[in-house]
Amino acid sequence: HGRTGILIYLSMRERHAEIVADEAIVKLVSPDVWAEAMAALLAHVREGRIADGMAAAVGKVGEVLALHFPRAENDINELPDRLIEV
Secondary structure (H helix, E strand, C coil), X not given: CCXXXXXXXXXXXXXXXXXXXXXXXXXXXXHHHHHHHHHHHHHHHHCCCHHHHHHHHHHHHHHHHHHHCCCCCCCCCCCCCCCCCC
């Protein structure tokens, strides 16, 4: 509901990271905005601190979402808030 999901993708094997925003976010937020979150992620990953990098990226993404999509009292979390490893 609302199309406000964010995916933070990290593949250590492929040496690839990406932040993918859902439709409603893309309409309001320039892709350049995610550069700070990506920089935070990669700085920690380069030091071998992957969990810290993911946490830093989530924090930065959360700041942007709070600015453009503040949480309403009746919000229901529709996606799991957990790391999924494959």
